[in-house]
Each structure stands twice: as structure tokens, then as C-alpha cells.
Amino acid sequence: MNIAKFCATLLPLILLSRGVIAQEVGEKGSWSAHVTADACFNTTAPSHSEGSLPGRGAPYFAVADHPREGLEDAVTVGSGYADADGSSATLSVDGGKSFNLLPFGNAAFVEGSIEPELVSKLLTAKHVTVTWTTPSGGKIVDHYRMAGFQATRSLVKSGCPKVGG
DSSP: OOHHHHHHHHHHHHHHHTTOOOEEEEEETTEEEEEOSSOEEEEEOOSEEESOOTTOOOOEEEEEEEGGGTEEEEEEEEOSSSOOTTOEEEEEETTSOEEEEEEETTEEEEOGGGHHHHHHHHTTOSEEEEEEEOTTSOEEEEEEEOTTHHHHHHHHHHHSOOTTO
16 A cells, blocks of 8 residues: 555545534435535445454444545544554455454454455455454454445445546
8 A cells, every 4th residue: 555545545534523514415224424625535434343452442334535645535444542553354245255354453454456356346245354363363253234335435436526536
């Protein structure tokens, strides 16, 4: 993953954590769509998680477009803990193909070259499972319902300036 894409992927999450206003442009199912001056994204929280780690915060799943950087469909999965470095993470769509994630900081990212394939699968998916394994062997499995993803992704695409435009 190149550094520009990495920074652009983190931007909406950093902005939200610092109180920058993201305008919600719609909700469907457990998913919500948001627009800021620099990014457009949809996000959800897990429907449930298996396992626990002391001090774990709120995990999340997000897909973002960053028109100014020419990036779209950037997938980010928040671990819910302060430092995911050294962990391993995989994402499975409807119990099928698994995608290895690249943990960094408090989240994990999808390698850019496979994002188009993953986002294509997400548009018709019913369920996504993210499995985190910590360096000490702790394991957490987050389950995400995908009902509403396609609708909120459409809202993001229609409400966001076009990438490269």
C-alpha cells in the first residue's frame, strides 16, 4: 500500500475522532454513509464479536473514497484496540475467500490491488467475518452484517465528487 493511500484511508477516521463534522447522508440497515470536505465513506460496527481483549474499544468496518487523492473504495477495518501492529487479520466474505489484511496502528487495511475484487464481493455479500490474532495468541472474531452496504455505498458514490474529477 502506498503512503498516500494509507494516509487517505485514515483521514476520515482521524477527522471523526477529532470532532471534525462528517455529514451523514443516509442510513440503511446497520450501515451509514458520510461526507466530509476530504472524504466520503460508509461504515458499520460489528453485529457481534467472539472473544475479548482487555481495554478493547469499538471496532468498525469502513469503505472510503478520497477524491482529492484520486482514491476510491479504500477498505479499513478498525481493531478496537490501540495497537494492532504485530497482529494478523483476515477478512472472509460469506464464509468464502479470505483476504489477508495489513494491520497498522489501530486498524488493518486491504492491499490496494485486491480492493476492487473485495468491494465487488461486498456489494452482494450477506456477512463479513474479520478474525484478529494478537501477537500473544489472543483471538477475536468480528461479524458484520452487510445488509445496507450496497445502498449506503450508492449514497457515497452519488454524494462524493468523482475521483480524479
